[in-house]
Amino acid sequence: MVVTIFLFSLCSSLFFVFYRLRKEKLLVFKKLGIPGPEPNFLFGNLLEFSKTPLYKKHQEWRVKYGETYGYYEGPTPVLVTSDVKMLEEVFIKQFNNFHARKLWPVQVDPDKDEDVHMFFARGRRWKRLRAVINPAFSAAKIRKMTPTVNECINHLLDVMRDTANATSHKTVELVDLFRRLTLDTILRCEIGIDRNSLKNPDDQFLRHCKGVIDDTTKMPWLYLLGFLFPHLHCIWIRIYKVLHKIKFNPVFWLEDKMREVIILRRTLNDKSRSDLMQQMLDAQFSAESFLDLEREEAKIDNPYKKTLRSMTNEEIVSHALLFLLAGYETTSTTLAYIFFELSQYPQVQQRLRHEVMTVLPRGYSTIDYDDLKKLTYLDYVIWETLRKYPLASTVTARQCMRECTIGNLNIPEGMLVHANLWDVQYDPKHWGEDVHTFNPLRFMPEQRRKRHPAAWMPFGGGPRACAGLRFALLQLKMVVAKVLRDFDFHPSEKLVVPLPLKQGATILPADGVHLAAKRRGSAMTEAGLRRGSLMTGVPLSDWISMRRSSLKEEDLGCEPMRLGVEEEEETYSGSSSRRASIVDNLIKLDVKTRRGSGERRASRRQSIIEEQLMSDGVDLMRRTSISRGMELLKAESINRGLNLIKAVSHCDDDALAPKEEQTWRFAPPPELDPTMGVSTMPEELLGEMPHLKSRVVMRRGSAVPELESVAEAVTIDEFKPRENPVLVESTEDIFDELDMKKKLMATNNRLYQRRVSG
Numbered sequence: 001m002v003v004t005i006f007l008f009s010l011c012s013s014l015f016f017v018f019y020r021l022r023k024e025k026l027l028v029f030k031k032l033g034i035p036g037p038e039p040n041f042l043f044g045n046l047l048e049f050s051k052t053p054l055y056k057k058h059q060e061w062r063v064k065y066g067e068t069y070g071y072y073e074g075p076t077p078v079l080v081t082s083d084v085k086m087l088e089e090v091f092i093k094q095f096n097n098f099h100a101r102k103l104w105p106v107q108v109d110p111d112k113d114e115d116v117h118m119f120f121a122r123g124r125r126w127k128r129l130r131a132v133i134n135p136a137f138s139a140a141k142i143r144k145m146t147p148t149v150n151e152c153i154n155h156l157l158d159v160m161r162d163t164a165n166a167t168s169h170k171t172v173e174l175v176d177l178f179r180r181l182t183l184d185t186i187l188r189c190e191i192g193i194d195r196n197s198l199k200n201p202d203d204q205f206l207r208h209c210k211g212v213i214d215d216t217t218k219m220p221w222l223y224l225l226g227f228l229f230p231h232l233h234c235i236w237i238r239i240y241k242v243l244h245k246i247k248f249n250p251v252f253w254l255e256d257k258m259r260e261v262i263i264l265r266r267t268l269n270d271k272s273r274s275d276l277m278q279q280m281l282d283a284q285f286s287a288e289s290f291l292d293l294e295r296e297e298a299k300i301d302n303p304y305k306k307t308l309r310s311m312t313n314e315e316i317v318s319h320a321l322l323f324l325l326a327g328y329e330t331t332s333t334t335l336a337y338i339f340f341e342l343s344q345y346p347q348v349q350q351r352l353r354h355e356v357m358t359v360l361p362r363g364y365s366t367i368d369y370d371d372l373k374k375l376t377y378l379d380y381v382i383w384e385t386l387r388k389y390p391l392a393s394t395v396t397a398r399q400c401m402r403e404c405t406i407g408n409l410n411i412p413e414g415m416l417v418h419a420n421l422w423d424v425q426y427d428p429k430h431w432g433e434d435v436h437t438f439n440p441l442r443f444m445p446e447q448r449r450k451r452h453p454a455a456w457m458p459f460g461g462g463p464r465a466c467a468g469l470r471f472a473l474l475q476l477k478m479v480v481a482k483v484l485r486d487f488d489f490h491p492s493e494k495l496v497v498p499l500p501l502k503q504g505a506t507i508l509p510a511d512g513v514h515l516a517a518k519r520r521g522s523a524m525t526e527a528g529l530r531r532g533s534l535m536t537g538v539p540l541s542d543w544i545s546m547r548r549s550s551l552k553e554e555d556l557g558c559e560p561m562r563l564g565v566e567e568e569e570e571t572y573s574g575s576s577s578r579r580a581s582i583v584d585n586l587i588k589l590d591v592k593t594r595r596g597s598g599e600r601r602a603s604r605r606q607s608i609i610e611e612q613l614m615s616d617g618v619d620l621m622r623r624t625s626i627s628r629g630m631e632l633l634k635a636e637s638i639n640r641g642l643n644l645i646k647a648v649s650h651c652d653d654d655a656l657a658p659k660e661e662q663t664w665r666f667a668p669p670p671e672l673d674p675t676m677g678v679s680t681m682p683e684e685l686l687g688e689m690p691h692l693k694s695r696v697v698m699r700r701g702s703a704v705p706e707l708e709s710v711a712e713a714v715t716i717d718e719f720k721p722r723e724n725p726v727l728v729e730s731t732e733d734i735f736d737e738l739d740m741k742k743k744l745m746a747t748n749n750r751l752y753q754r755r756v757s758g
């Protein structure tokens with residue numbers, strides 16, 4: 001009886017103490033005068049996330065409580081803010097007080113466990129690991145990875161080519177496809193393991209990576225306990241480890257694979273490799289920023305006296321795994337979002353393709369690191385995508401390690417501060433009213449300068465920002481550039497807009513991204529060049545020279561193309577001064593042809609240039625054809641048959657619309673090809689197209705805004721259809737006429753051969 005009473009009173013006192021302490025904890029925000037939802041005694045506000053994902057809940061609360069508010073994960077207070085000044089303080093200015101990340105409820109001890117990796121480490125330990133890893137992601141090291149990334153993308157293109165073809169739109173699901181690509185790329189660039197999950201969707205690595213990601217995104221009972229009673233962390237972690245010894249754990253499988261690689265690589269000691277694994281193995285030779293750390297260590301009573309300048313095997317294992325998982329889903333999901341947005345904004349897709357084709361013509365099967373720097377509009381597209389989808393926002397949080405003040409707010413030790421990126425990056429204060437529009441031009445330098453740097457943080461901020469940023473951007477840019485050269489993207493019937501999102505390890509499309517991908521035909525590029533010459537009246541050889549010059553515009557000192565929206569409607573007249581200066585400069589340019597051993601290189605370059613010219617021609621013609629076609633249709637000046645010409649010749653010059661008595665509805669005379677249409681350019685438009693030789697244009701097919709339907713087009717000085725109709729039957733006729741046949745046929749043969757060989 002006495003024992004029972006004793007136990008009862010002990011339990012009640014323990015519960016009372018627990019109750020008081022917990023109550024006290026749940027009053028933190030009230031005492032600080034920070035608004036927020038009312039917490040539950042046991043769960044805090046965790047139950048609110050059972051139906052609504054964290055990032056959505058944050059948005060709801062932002063509307064209710066303002067820019068800065070607080071909620072509780074179990075007993076742990078989390079301050080959420082979209083105030084850019086506060087973010088700057090936490091992530092950058094007061095980093096010394098906020099150097100730790102939010103701890104996951106069931107994870108290794110960030111200070112003691114040997115295999116803690118950079119993501120969870122904190123304090124000096126994090127500093128040391130980051131100092132070792134940073135050089136592995138330097139620009140020079142990333143440059144060395146470019147050929148490997150190139151190869152992986154070529155595999156992707158193969159798979160996509162199998163799915164889509166030039167004549168029909170086939171639906172591709174991009175999230176899964178890009179996951180396979182990023183996994184193959186990271187495995188090769190990071191560890192030197194050559195897998196091809198693109199060709200083998202059942203690949204073991206792929207299966208286990210998916211397994212790990214799924215595992216971390218579930219909220220099993222153990223995780224919940226970890227959140228509710230964080231002080232019992234060591235108990236939860238023990239249970240976790242025991243459980244994973246009983247049932248299969250994909251993390252252990254992956255770790256074992258990494259260990260095998262490390263042993264092999266240490267034995268082979270092949271210094272010529274440039275992958276991340278080698279850099280981690282060699283890290284001891286390159287980490288200069290240790291000097292700082294060593295000075296710090298010397299001040300405290302450190303039994304090792306020296307900071308470990310290399311990484312242990314277990315550290316390398318956990319980092320290899322970290323990079324695999326950190327890079328696999330983030331990069332692939334970003335890619336899927338980019339193509340989704342391009343399918344929704346065809347004018348952006350077109351503009352971007354134009355930039356890519358100018359810098360990297362289709363013959364370039366390998367993309368150079370330096371070429372990527374020229375793709376500025378592509379940068380804007382990627383940045384704008386990451387603005388609209390800050391998909392890794394679940395991890396952009398810091399823990400306060402020392403009581404401090406931000407503005408007039410006192411932040412106690414232990415409090416978490418979470419950056420509410422979705423609200424910052426959709427805040428009209430920073431981005432204007434059209435925040436839901438996909439507008440890459442927000443990132444033009446003059447716009448960027450006006451914005452607070454913390455208004456865009458998809459890679460986090462400050463010293464702990466994403467370590468793999470450079471590698472991620474390399475992949476993103478290369479994939480978009482290469483894929484866009486070969487494919488057109490449109491929404492498919494399966495695509496749901498707006499895209500439903502879900503929260504996993506990142507915030508990703510709930511049902512994938514299903515797009516119709518149409519392969520861009522090679523014949524079109526050839527036709528484009530031809531049309532470019534015909535429509536502008538510039539002889540083909542000059543046209544080729546002009547287009548060639550666009551490759552070297554910067555070298556030639558011409559003004560690079562502006563990126564304003566108005567450029568979408570660029571007219572030939574608009575570009576005529578630019579062209580004139582290019583031609584001038586071309587004349588000055590001494591183009592040397594190599595002989596002997598250099599001949600092959602020269603001819604390859606020549607064919608690359610020519611292919612680019614063709615592609616460019618298509619783009620320009622498509623734009624002109626579309627805008628002119630529309631205007632002509634509006635002006636009702638596109639008609640068929642000879643009567644049109646007669647009528648027009650009697651027509652008042654500035655009478656754009658035909659008069660009643662001049663309607664030309666007769667069938668075309670039989671001697672004229674019935675598929676041949678005739679259009680006249682209204683005076684106004686002629687002014688914009690000074691290169692047209694005549695205002696009368698014959699076209700096969702219609703001049704409606706569709707490049708493919710405009711199969712042939714001829715401009716003539718004096719139109720005499722009965723005597724000598726200028727009917728161009730084939731490509732060869734045109735080449736004959738312009739005396740270019742031999743040269744271009746030779747070029748085409750080379751191009752086709754190269755394409756066939758991939």
Ligand code: HEM
Pocket residue numbers: 118119120130322323324326327328330331334391392393395396397457458459460461462463464465466467468469471472
């Ligand atoms: C588009 C792709 C990616 C996005 C959006 C992204 C985003 C992020 C974010 C938001 C953080 C947290 C930063 C913070 O707390 O301030 C982070 C950290 C990190 N990321 Fe990435 N990431 C991407 C790709 C990658 C890749 C490819 C790798 C490695 C191969 C990588 C490795 C890391 C590492 C190691 C950290 C921890 C850095 C530290 O704590 O010091 N990430 N990333």
